[in-house]
Amino acid sequence: MDTTSMFGGAVAGSLALDRLVFAAEKAPTRSATNEDPIEARAIAAVKGGDAAAYEYLVSKYTKRLVSIAWGIVRNPADAEDLAQDAFVKAFEHISRFKTGEPFGPWIYRIVTNLALDVMKHRKRFRHEEITDQAPGERRDRADLPALANELAERIDRGIEALPEMQRIVARLYLVDEFGHSEIAKMLGLSEGTVRSHLSLARSKLKQNLADLHGGSND
Amino acid sequence: MIENDDFLERLRTDARLLRFEPDAAMSTRIAARVRERIAAEAQAGIAQVLARWFRPVVVSLATLAVVAALGVQWVDRPGDPSTVTLDSQTSMQSVDISLGGDTFSVD
Numbered sequence: 001m002d003t004t005s006m007f008g009g010a011v012a013g014s015l016a017l018d019r020l021v022f023a024a025e026k027a028p029t030r031s032a033t034n035e036d037p038i039e040a041r042a043i044a045a046v047k048g049g050d051a052a053a054y055e056y057l058v059s060k061y062t063k064r065l066v067s068i069a070w071g072i073v074r075n076p077a078d079a080e081d082l083a084q085d086a087f088v089k090a091f092e093h094i095s096r097f098k099t100g101e102p103f104g105p106w107i108y109r110i111v112t113n114l115a116l117d118v119m120k121h122r123k124r125f126r127h128e129e130i131t132d133q134a135p136g137e138r139r140d141r142a143d144l145p146a147l148a149n150e151l152a153e154r155i156d157r158g159i160e161a162l163p164e165m166q167r168i169v170a171r172l173y174l175v176d177e178f179g180h181s182e183i184a185k186m187l188g189l190s191e192g193t194v195r196s197h198l199s200l201a202r203s204k205l206k207q208n209l210a211d212l213h214g215g216s217n218d
Numbered sequence: 219m220i221e222n223d224d225f226l227e228r229l230r231t232d233a234r235l236l237r238f239e240p241d242a243a244m245s246t247r248i249a250a251r252v253r254e255r256i257a258a259e260a261q262a263g264i265a266q267v268l269a270r271w272f273r274p275v276v277v278s279l280a281t282l283a284v285v286a287a288l289g290v291q292w293v294d295r296p297g298d299p300s301t302v303t304l305d306s307q308t309s310m311q312s313v314d315i316s317l318g319g320d321t322f323s324v325d
Contacts (some may be wrong), residue, residue: 051260
């Protein structure tokens with residue numbers, strides 16, 4: 001499926017640029033080099049008009065993007081849509097992406113912000129489908145087979161009971177295993193703010209999960 | 219603090235199980251839809267590029283056509299009485315002079 005010639009003109013993309021994409025470009029990068037040579041070549045090819053090369057990036061980042069999005073919106077259909085939107089948005093603005101930098105942080109930030117927009121939209125229009133349920137039950141259990149594990153379920157419930165930003169930061173740190181600076185970039189916050197959210201989340205989780213991971217009396 | 223960090227690290231190990239893993243069908247669907255949407259974007263992109271090039275050309279041609287039409291109309295217009303000079307007007311009209319009860323007409 002060679003769509004090269006067809007996609008050549010699309011790289012420039014729409015002029016309606018997303019503020020978050022700009023912010024991601026401006027954000028200082030911790031690791032300034034792309035350690036995956038295939039990824040670097042794919043990005044260069046996409047920038048050169050070879051849209052088919054984008055397939056590599058899609059296949060490499062799909063799982064992570066869906067996981068990040070799901071962690072925020074807690075709905076598999078929305079997470080799937082958000083992953084798609086993030087890939088399309090990144091493709092549209094690929095010409096602005098700095099060659100040689102890792103693609104991951106950039107697209108993680110895009111999907112995170114799209115997911116946060118969905119949350120804002122839900123709040124504004126009260127579209128939370130299951131608001132009458134307890135926060136820890138806000139998902140279809142069939143979506144997460146790992147929850148058969150009682151321990152994981154307890155942790156999930158504990159994370160979901162946190163206030164929104166603490167929940168998002170905790171999930172990105174604990175579940176998706178991002179570092180403080182990565183989370184800061186993804187959420188457009190300072191690293192100090194991320195540490196603060198995480199510290200508050202940690203205190204609450206420690207209380208709630210005292211029996212699982214040691215005492216809570218410190 | 220160290221204890222707390224240990225707590226988070228242990229939690230991190232267990233929480234790894236909570237990561238949502240899309241199944242193969244979802245991954246395939248995402249890849250297919252991204253491909254489809256990018257193709258649609260490309261079509262729109264080509265149309266936009268063409269529009270960006272052709273729009274000024276069309277505007278220029280339209281302006282030229284209007285100017286040309288106005289020019290032709292101005293050249294072909296019938297004589298306008300308002301443009302007749304005082305000299306030509308007086309030469310076309312006779313002047314009547316009354317003198318001693320008699321009226322003389324001077325062309």
